Amino acid sequence: MAPLLSSENPLRFDALPPACRNIWAKSGEELWHSLLCHMLDVAAVASVLLEYCPSNEIQTAEWFGLPAGAVRHWLAALVGLHDFGKAIPGFQAKWEPGMRLGQQSGLVFSPDICLKADRHDAATAALLPKFLQSMGVAYDWASGVVQAVSAHHGFNFLDGQAIHPVGEPDIWKSTRQQIFHAYWQTLSPDSAPQDQLLSLTAVQWLAGLTSVCDWIGSNSEWFVPGERDATLAGHFANAREIAFKVLAKPDKLGWPPFFALLQQPDASSNELITQILGASQRVTARPLQQVADALLSGGQGPSLMVVEAPMGEGKTELAFLACLRLQERERHRGIYLALPTQATGNAMFERTLKFLRSFAGHSMLDIQLAHGGSEMNETVARLRDIWGDSRDEAVRSSAWFAQKRRGLLSPYGVGTVDQGLFGVMNVKHHFVRLWGLANKVVVLDEVHAYDAYTGGLIETLLRWLKALGCSVILMSATLPDKKREALLRAWDVTGGIPDNPPYPRVLLADGKGVRGDTFSARQQEPIQVSGLDESLGSIAIQALGALQEGGCGAVIVNTVDRAQQLYLSLVDRLPDDTVLLLFHARFPADERRDIEEKVLNTFGPTAERPGRALLIATQVAEQSLDIDFDFLISDLAPVDLLLQRAGRLHRHQRDLRPVAHCQPRLLVAGLLSERLPDLETTNWGRIYGDYLCLVTWAMLLNEPVWRLPDDIDRLVQAVYAPWPALPVLAADIVQKIEDVSRIEHKASTDFQVQLARHIAIDPREPPEYAYNDKPHGADEDDTLALRNQTRLGSESITAIPVWVDADGQWRMHAGSAPFTPEKPVSDALARQLYARQIKISRKALLKHLQAQAPHPALAEHPLLAHYPPLLLQDGVCQIGKLSIRLDPKLGLVYSTQTLQELP
Numbered sequence: 031m032a033p034l035l036s037s038e039n040p041l042r043f044d045a046l047p048p049a050c051r052n053i054w055a056k057s058g059e060e061l062w063h064s065l066l067c068h069m070l071d072v073a074a075v076a077s078v079l080l081e082y083c084p085s086n087e088i089q090t091a092e093w094f095g096l097p098a099g100a101v102r103h104w105l106a107a108l109v110g111l112h113d114f115g116k117a118i119p120g121f122q123a124k125w126e127p128g129m130r131l132g133q134q135s136g137l138v139f140s141p142d143i144c145l146k147a148d149r150h151d152a153a154t155a156a157l158l159p160k161f162l163q164s165m166g167v168a169y170d171w172a173s174g175v176v177q178a179v180s181a182h183h184g185f186n187f188l189d190g191q192a193i194h195p196v197g198e199p200d201i202w203k204s205t206r207q208q209i210f211h212a213y214w215q216t217l218s219p220d221s222a223p224q225d226q227l228l229s230l231t232a233v234q235w236l237a238g239l240t241s242v243c244d245w246i247g248s249n250s251e252w253f254v255p256g257e258r259d260a261t262l263a264g265h266f267a268n269a270r271e272i273a274f275k276v277l278a279k280p281d282k283l284g285w286p287p288f289f290a291l292l293q294q295p296d297a298s299s300n301e302l303i304t305q306i307l308g309a310s311q312r313v314t315a316r317p318l319q320q321v322a323d324a325l326l327s328g329g330q331g332p333s334l335m336v337v338e339a340p341m342g343e344g345k346t347e348l349a350f351l352a353c354l355r356l357q358e359r360e361r362h363r364g365i366y367l368a369l370p371t372q373a374t375g376n377a378m379f380e381r382t383l384k385f386l387r388s389f390a391g392h393s394m395l396d397i398q399l400a401h402g403g404s405e406m407n408e409t410v411a412r413l414r415d416i417w418g419d420s421r422d423e424a425v426r427s428s429a430w431f432a433q434k435r436r437g438l439l440s441p442y443g444v445g446t447v448d449q450g451l452f453g454v455m456n457v458k459h460h461f462v463r464l465w466g467l468a469n470k471v472v473v474l475d476e477v478h479a480y481d482a483y484t485g486g487l488i489e490t491l492l493r494w495l496k497a498l499g500c501s502v503i504l505m506s507a508t509l510p511d512k513k514r515e516a517l518l519r520a521w522d523v524t525g526g527i528p529d530n531p532p533y534p535r536v537l538l539a540d541g542k543g544v545r546g547d548t549f550s551a552r553q554q555e556p557i558q559v560s561g562l563d564e565s566l567g568s569i570a571i572q573a574l575g576a577l578q579e580g581g582c583g584a585v586i587v588n589t590v591d592r593a594q595q596l597y598l599s600l601v602d603r604l605p606d607d608t609v610l611l612l613f614h615a616r617f618p619a620d621e622r623r624d625i626e627e628k629v630l631n632t633f634g635p636t637a638e639r640p641g642r643a644l645l646i647a648t649q650v651a652e653q654s655l656d657i658d659f660d661f662l663i664s665d666l667a668p669v670d671l672l673l674q675r676a677g678r679l680h681r682h683q684r685d686l687r688p689v690a691h692c693q694p695r696l697l698v699a700g701l702l703s704e705r706l707p708d709l710e711t712t713n714w715g716r717i718y719g720d721y722l723c724l725v726t727w728a729m730l731l732n733e734p735v736w737r738l739p740d741d742i743d744r745l746v747q748a749v750y751a752p753w754p755a756l757p758v759l760a761a762d763i764v765q766k767i768e769d770v771s772r773i774e775h776k777a778s779t780d781f782q783v784q785l786a787r788h789i790a791i792d793p794r795e796p797p798e799y800a801y802n803d804k805p806h807g808a809d810e811d812d813t814l815a816l817r818n819q820t821r822l823g824s825e826s827i828t829a830i831p832v833w834v835d836a837d838g839q840w841r842m843h844a845g846s847a848p849f850t851p852e853k854p855v856s857d858a859l860a861r862q863l864y865a866r867q868i869k870i871s872r873k874a875l876l877k878h879l880q881a882q883a884p885h886p887a888l889a890e891h892p893l894l895a896h897y898p899p900l901l902l903q904d905g906v907c908q909i910g911k912l913s914i915r916l917d918p919k920l921g922l923v924y925s926t927q928t929l930q931e932l933p
Contacts, residue, residue, distance in 0.1 A: 040263040046212055049135040049205045053117050054128040056248065056255060062128065063255035065116050067265060069213055072240075072247035073110030074269030077102060079243060082277055084288045084361045085469050086499050093232035095171065095224030107217040109240045112179040114161075115153030117206045118195045120145045137201060144198040155180035155192035161210045166222050174228030174797055178236035182244050184458035186237070186801055216262040231497040233797045238465025242439060246283065252276045284428035286396050286441060291389040292358040299323040299351065305388050306350045316344040317549040319351055322536045324547070326355045331541030332362075332501045334492075334521045338508050339534040340739035341677030343551050345475075345505045346378070350385050353471045356501040364441030366466075367473040368450050372401045373626060374475070374653055379444040380409065383425060386442060390424035397425055400437030400445030402828075403619055405893070406865040435459045438466030447474060447488070448820040454490045454790045455820075456804040468498040476653050478506040478513070478670050482779045483822045485513065486786025489520035490793075496521055497793045507674055508533065508742050510750035518544070533743030557676055557694045557736040561701030564665070564708050566592060570599045572663055572697055577608060577642055579690035581660035582633060584645040586652065586675050587699075588665040589713050590614045594920045597646050601919075609643035615650055617921040618831060620865040626655075633657035635682050651678070658682040660691035666700035666707050666714060668722040669729065669749040673742055696736070703731050706763060721775030724767045725749050728756050782822065826871040827879055829900040830863050830888060831916050840887065842866065844905065851899075854890040864893050870900070872924055874912050 043051060046066075055068035063071075080102045091098040094105070115121070119139050123129045129139060139145065147153065155176055162172040180187050195202070247253055253272055259265045277285040292302075299315040307313055315323070318339050326333070335352055339345055353365045367382060369375040379399050386395050399410050413427035431440040438449060439462070450472070453463035472495055480488065495502050504517060514530070514537075523539050530537070530546065537546040562568050569585060576583055587593050597612045604610060609632060613625050629645060631637050635656055645651065645659070652674050658681040664672060679694040680687075700707030700714070700723075707727055709715030714723055726749050733745065748754060756764060791800050833841040839848035842863060849855060855863065870876055879898045888894040900914070901907060907914040915923045 040261040041212055041216060042261050043257050043265075044260070047135070047205070047208060049132065049137050049201070050208050050212060051257075052128075052131040052135045052137075053122065053205065053209065054125065054131070055113055055116050056250060057125040057128055058250065058255065061250070061255040062125075063250070063253075064257070065113060066209055066213060066262070067255075067257055068113060068247065069110040070216065070262060070266045071110075071253045071269045071272075072112065072243050073106045073217060074266050075243040075247040075273045076109040076239060077106035078270055078273040078277065079239070079246075079285075080105060082285060082287055083469075084363050086361075089499055090235075093229060093235070095226045097221050100219065100221040103217070104219045104221075104223070105236065105239065107214070107219045108175055108179055108236065109243050110213065110217070111158060112154065112182045112240050112244055113150060114158050114206070114210065115150040115155070115180070117202070117209055118144075118147060118150065118153045118157075119198050119202060120148030120195065121150045121153070124148060137205065138199040140199075141197055143196055144202075147193045147195045149193055151180050151183045152187060152193035153195065155187035156194045157206065161207075165214060168223075168225035170227045171223055171225060174233050175236065177797055178233045179240045181237040181461065182241045184241075185456070185806065186233075186797075212262060216266060228797065229497075229793070230791075230795055230797045230800050231494070231793050234461040234464050234793075235468060235498065237461040238459075238463075238468075241459055241462050242465065245436075246273070246276065249276075252282065280394070280426065280428070283430045284394075284396060284426065285430075286394045288361075288363055288441075289390075289393040289395070290358045290361070291386070292354040293389075293391065295358050302351050302354060303344075303347055306347050306385055308384060308388055315351075316347075317551070318343045318345070318534065318536070319348045321547045321549040322348050322538075323351060323355065325536060325538040325545065326352060329356075329359070329538065329540045329542065332356075332360055332496065332499055333538055333540035334496070334501070334518070334523075335503045336509075336514065336517065336537040336539075337503065337505045338514075338536075338743075339505075339549075340507055340551055340554075340742055341674070342681055343534065346381060349473045349475075349503050349505060350382075352503050353473070354389070356471050360499075360501060361469075362471050362501060363469050365443070365471045365473070366400075366438060366450070367444045368447040368475065369445070370447060370476045370479045370653060371650070372403045372446060373622075373650055374655070375399065375401050375445050376403075376407060376623070376626075377655065378475070379407070382442070382444050383409065383413075386425045393424065395425045395442060396428050396431065396440045397442040397444070398427060398431050398437045398440040400443050400449045403867070404432065404437070404445075405861070406619055406623070406867075435462055436466075438463050440466075441470075447480075447484075450491055451484070451487045451820040454487060454494055456791060456801060456806050460791070464494060464498060467495060467500060469500060471501045471503065473503045473505065475505045477504045477517070478509055479653060481782060481822060483782035483786050484820060485516075486783050487790055487820060489516055490786070490790035492517060492520040493522070494793050507677065508670065508746045510670075511747060512750065512752070534739055551739045553740075554738045555680055555694050557679055557696050557738065559696045559698065559701075559730065559734055559736055561698050561703075562663075563702060564700045564712050566596050566599060569596060569663055569699055570603070573600060573644060574603060576661045576663075576690070577604065577644060579688050580642050581688040581691045582639050582643040582658075583661040583663070583691075584633075584647060584651065584657075584659045584678065585663040586647050586649070586665065588648065588667060588717055590616045590648055590921070591924070592665070592712070593646050593648050594923060597920065600644070600646070604644065605642060607640075607642055609640045611643070611645045611647075612920065613645060613647040613650055614921060615648065615869065618866040618868045618916075621921070626650075629657060630655065633659065651675075656681070658684075660687050661695050661697075663697040664699065665712070666698055666723055666727060668718050669726040670746050671718075672696075672698065672726065672730075673736075673738070673745065676736065676738070698730070701727060701730055706766070719771075719775055719778065721767070721771035722749065724771050725754050725756070728759060728763075728767065729754070732757050785822075825873075825876060826869050827876055828867050828897055829870050829879055830866055830894065830897045831868060831900040831902055831922075832863075833905065834901050834903050840899075849887065851885040851887045853886055855887050855894070857891075857893075860891045860893045863888070864897075867897060868900070868922060870922075872912075872914075874909050875900075875907070875914055875924075878907075878909050 053065045054062050055065040056063035087098045091101045122132050123145050158176045159172045258268045276282045303315040304313040453460050531548040534551045535548045593614050659678050662679050664675050676696050833844050840851050841848050911926045913925050917923050
């Protein structure tokens with residue numbers, strides 16, 4: 031497959047037939063771009079991007095059956111062929127001036143039947159294989175490549191979906207052949223690939239690369255339309271120069287070249303932890319960090335590290351340390367930290383930004399916050415505003431990466447686990463997410479926090495990450511044995527899974543097998559555990575009593591309604607000097623962010639703690655927030671979550687606590703030996719399932735003292751054992767747990783596991799069958815009509831609350847300036863409204879919002895187009911008997927009558 035023309039005699043544009051030069055790819059009123067030039071542009075972007083983003087060339091060469099030295103050139107040439115299907119009469123007729131150019135060149139646009147096939151991506155899928163075969167490429171290899179490059183509009187074309195033009199005149203076939211050969215001889219790929227079936231991993235990696243390069247190469251401001259040189263080779267060289275400038279310049283794309291954060295591989299754990307913490311004096315690494323670093327020092331190849339350690343042992347700093355070691359050793363191109371929620375993602379973003387600044391040196395780095403609320407983050411806004419600024423800022427946040435589906439492309443990112451999970455489902459451009467994660471270090475925090483469905487998706491994600499050459503760090507306070515084994519199996523651990531070291535532990539799976547170690551964790555003071563009944567009245571009495579002697583405490587309940595009612599019960603009964611905070615997920619996002627900051631400023635490690643304070647919260651206070659309480663009251667929940675909550679008791683070293691709270695104490699509502707907990711009226715069973723709540727209740731009846739961390743693993747394994755050894759209980763209670771709840775729990779878990787398998791795309795499947803029966807929805811719908819979702823639960827919608835005046839004018843707040851709902855809002859107001867978003871899951875309100883007619887104020891602004899307004903008359907939306915009120919102190923309140931204070 032040698033070049034037809036030598037470099038000394040390159041092919042000129044004016045040597046080509048007019049039809050080859052006039053087939054258009056990008057239309058415009060004054061300027062338009064030919065298909066041949068656009069293909070060369072995108073190929074040039076691919077060749078540059080592959081130099082920019084390090085990859086394991088040996089692995090990539092094996093995927094595609096190519097010599098390592100030729101793989102970049104081949105891939106660039108293949109990527110440029112993505113739009114080859116635009117050379118059909120149906121597509122060329124879409125732009126009338128372009129069609130006239132074609133007619134002037136001798137192209138014929140009749141009969142009408144040949145115009146009916148106008149999908150250029152489907153035509154690429156149909157036409158391209160035989161052209162590749164004409165270059166000596168085997169059919170199976172060509173089919174895999176074409177499946178990848180034809181998917182650049184978001185979805186794979188499978189058997190029967192490709193579209194062949196019908197009834198077209200022969201001149202179209204000869205013109206396509208001339209375009210293909212002119213393009214191919216210009217790029218001159220040689221060293222023909224081996225005759226092999228491409229894996230699904232290779233196909234989707236190439237699909238992701240193709241889409242990214244097409245997005246960049248289609249920007250007409252960067253790649254000015256027209257033939258930018260007399261020769262095709264000169265145009266390609268010019269496009270490479272443009273691509274380098276576009277990638278590098280902060281005022282354009284701002285894609286930093288590869289830079290390993292760790293420039294001193296011989297640095298000790300102590301030195302690195304000191305730098306990670308930004309400490310002015312040398313810090314000694316914690317035992318967890320020392321043990322994990324020692325395991326990594328003897329490692330080989332991409333690795334899976336599983337960290338199980340109690341709260342406060344420095345897991346986050348260990349994750350940063352491991353990222354440094356693995357990136358330097360394996361040349362991973364970046365890091366993505368995946369958190370359970372947006373709130374925990376926001377907190378981790380700040381810590382990661384500090385970490386990157388500590389190691390950036392004089393290099394430019396990019397970081398993205400990848401979740402639905404990132405546009406509201408003030409730190410991200412500041413990082414974007416400084417592009418082109420004269421300030422010496424090493425870490426920035428490019429606006430290009432912030433666009434839809436691009437967040438994971440940036441070398442460094444923090445966000446929710448959902449962003450990665452969408453990569454394993456048949457949503458639009460899912461393969462772009464996979465390409466963005468490829469060859470990175472991926473950190474999954476709080477992996478115990480997910481149900482069987484999301485856990486099943488995470489296992490599939492692990493398979494993809496291993497196939498894509500990633501290293502992964504899994505972190506948890508503790509894992510049930512069954513879950514840990516499932517995660518290791520997903521990583522395809524060879525040689526069997528060894529016996530676990532004692533808790534707390536670190537396991538490492540890499541090219542040398544699986545090994546692990548334990549370490550000494552900080553011994554916490556014994557926690558006295560007792561129960562009370564589920565009523566909010568009883569909880570209120572206990573909270574009032576605990577505050578009598580001062581101190582900072584918390585009540586964590588399982589539903590927002592209980593949190594709101596408890597707040598109303600206590601707000602006028604607390605001592606006047608008490609700081610009372612209510613924290614849950616049913617506040618507008620900007621208010622929730624302010625409350626979270628107040629929580630950290632009141633109970634965080636550097637807070638100036640008041641003499642008396644109480645936090646009433648839901649599960650939002652359960653994970654990843656570094657807060658500390660003198661006493662804690664909690665609703666009953668599965669044991670691992672109760673342990674997570676208990677980890678906030680006496681978390682920080684303090685010289686002085688109130689005498690009444692020198693001993694940490696946990697009160698659990700529903701933990702009474704004389705009767706079963708009420709799981710129905712409290713809704714606890716609906717949230718967590720009856721089985722786990724009841725087994726936790728039974729096990730904890732005989733556990734009046736918790737010694738952490740020693741008891742953590744024992745308690746979790748006892749509750750999550752396949753057949754828990756229940757204590758002596760009444761026969762009817764045992765029967766309810768074993769014969770009813772266990773059966774329901776197993777059925778529910780099995781259903782969730784099977785659903786995850788049905789939804790997820792398995793990298794082990796052949797490319798031609800991997801998408802069979804996978805949910806597939808509208809092109810612009812990332813969640814595919816909610817058939818593809820990362821978490822099970824009630825359907826929800828995100829709305830923007832607005833106040834409605836008597837004259838129909840809208841206001842962002844009751845006292846803010848009015849604006850008309852009939853005109854799109856300004857960009858400044860749109861950002862303010864966007865920051866007010868709130869998630870709605872109440873069925874009646876959900877249906878009301880979905881049936882609501884769109885209003886131009888929101889529907890016609892791109893930032894707000896997908897968010898319906900929640901219209902409030904005097905702060906209330908009435909739907910039949912349901913009253914929805916946005917209260918400044920309580921958040922969104924649902925009631926069928928006025929919410930009354932409890933006695």
